[in-house]
Amino acid sequence: MAETVAEVMAELAALEDPKARAVNERHGDDHGVNLTKLRAIAKRLKTRQDLALELWATGDSAARLLALLICRPKAFGRDELDAMLREARTPKVHDWLVNYVVKKSSHAEDLRSVWMADPDPVVASAGWALTTDRVAKKPEDLDLPALLDVIEGEMKEAPDRLQWAMNHCLAQIGIDHADHRARALDIGERLEVLKDYPTPPNCTSPYAPAWIAEMVARRTGS
Template sequence: MTAPALAEVQAELAALDDPQTRAANERRGDTHGVNLAQLRALAKRVKTNHELALELWATDDTAARLLAILICRPKAFTAAQLDAMMREEPTPKGHDWLVNYVVKKSPHAEALRLAWLDDPDPLVVSAAWALNAERVAKRPESLEPDELPVMLATIEAEMQGAPDKVQWEMNTSLAMIGINHPAYRARAIDIGERLEVLKDYPTPPNCTSPFAPIWIGEMVRRQTAK
């Protein structure tokens, strides 16, 4: 089977674009009108194709970039490419997918995390904190002995006044520390209770609040109930 060309895939994306979906996405800051289930189905048909992914990314179209993320080979990107991509993609969905589906799987993730923590761009900093949360929860062996206390001190000092996206990822890191590292649980809960970040965040029924003390308490309860 011949690999699809860029124009062919763009035509399929255009056919999937729905005005109602676009309007709903635009209210959340996303600039595409493609249902994500349909986008994933298209990616499954196209299969991994890194060269096509690069072409799709270069179009600057949000739906095309989301598809590019799904069909690329994360380990094939250089650190410089990933750094440029992070700065080029401002939409919430594109940013989140790029971090979670590509950067986290890259051999350059740690170098980028360190480089991004002090970046002037809040979206780039938020990516660094997303990588922090990943390490805290899934790769504790990568943490330095004093890293969690330092991270908690930074969160305590900066989270309340941080830009929204950075604040969200700092809060996630705070919750991951409390959930996964019992020695720091009480301090994580105390920081969350004093700062009250996301305390009043609207949470649907049967979902866990992102307010760190509640989030930590619920996840620890589930762990002990197993």
């Protein structure tokens, strides 16, 4: 039997965990649902574009995360995705929208260039995330020296989420493109962005020079 949005919302409410919410709120998110349990609901529901739209419209973050798991990414129009991105203010919803939906859309490249130039740093961070994906998977026609110019000039003073996205792009250029690696390392060392970021044992530091060095070493086996 098809489940209604009210039934799904009630199920999500029953999964609310105050401890999970407290942890998530420290990262800027506003939901308390365990993501493994959320994914289990999505697996049961399968693809449901109609239900996904209704869940997104609730504005509830847990409902929106579930919507992004059960939607049909290629069913969204360009303007729909743009509007959704501008509504997605919490980090997890923003991240899943970009990675699970926009990247699979035929509108990704158009939105990438529009979002990178947006004055809203949260919107711009989505453009940088899409650019990082292209650096890794489809760098043809990307002007990597120009990207490094922008990172060099703007990353140090960028707001947190935009800074994080630009730093990821810097690291990806250094990891994937040996001819630009020395400059990427130099920019990272001079700007020192995220140099002191607390990194758990056995995790890769987000500090670009350390990140680049570790990933290159893994690839070369050195």
